[in-house]
Amino acid sequence: MRFLTASSRFEQLPVPEKWKLLDNQLYLDDNNDIILCPRNYITDGFTIPNILSVIAGSKMQYDTRASSQHDFECSYGKVIKVHLTEQELLNMKLLHVYNGMFVCEDIPLEYLEAQKTTFKETNARFARMLKTCKNISKLRYNLITKAVYFNLSWILAKHELNMDELYEVDYGLLVE
Secondary structure, three states, X not given: OEXXXXXXXXXXXXXXXXXXXXXXXXXXXXXXXXXXXXXXXXXXXXXXXXXXXXXXXXXXXXXXXXXXXXXXXXXXXXXXXXOOOHHHHHHOOOEEEEOOEEEEOOOXXXXXXXXXXXXXXXXXXXXXXHHHOOOOOHHHHHHHHHHHXXXXXXXXXXXOXXXXXXXXXXXXXXXX
């Protein structure tokens, strides 16, 4: 299990604690599923209360790939699986090196499938993803992986995922 793409790049939006993911993210899970978090997804970086960020550190100073994927799954109750292997992505030049980092181009929709996921699966995947991040301390890992079970956004924020507009900006996520 590992991220196939480089660390996330974000654009800060003109509202508090909202960031737009600039690049597609790919994660190879322990069952060999490749999971996509699409570019232009709007996140807050780490969905933790500000009081916890005081204890655990700034939200955006860490590798945010795991939290972006977790936020995406919590927003939609779905995970996007890629029906191509890593080698196929490389051969099709959908995954390639740019400026010394692996980046992912927009994967055609015919190779993607949005599948329902559960709260438990989402949190377990988040914990696996966090383990691959190099700059998260054991204390922060333990704190965050337990705190996500108190995440009300799973219940409250279910947006409709329109696969035809997957790579478009969903500004509806700015209002919750």
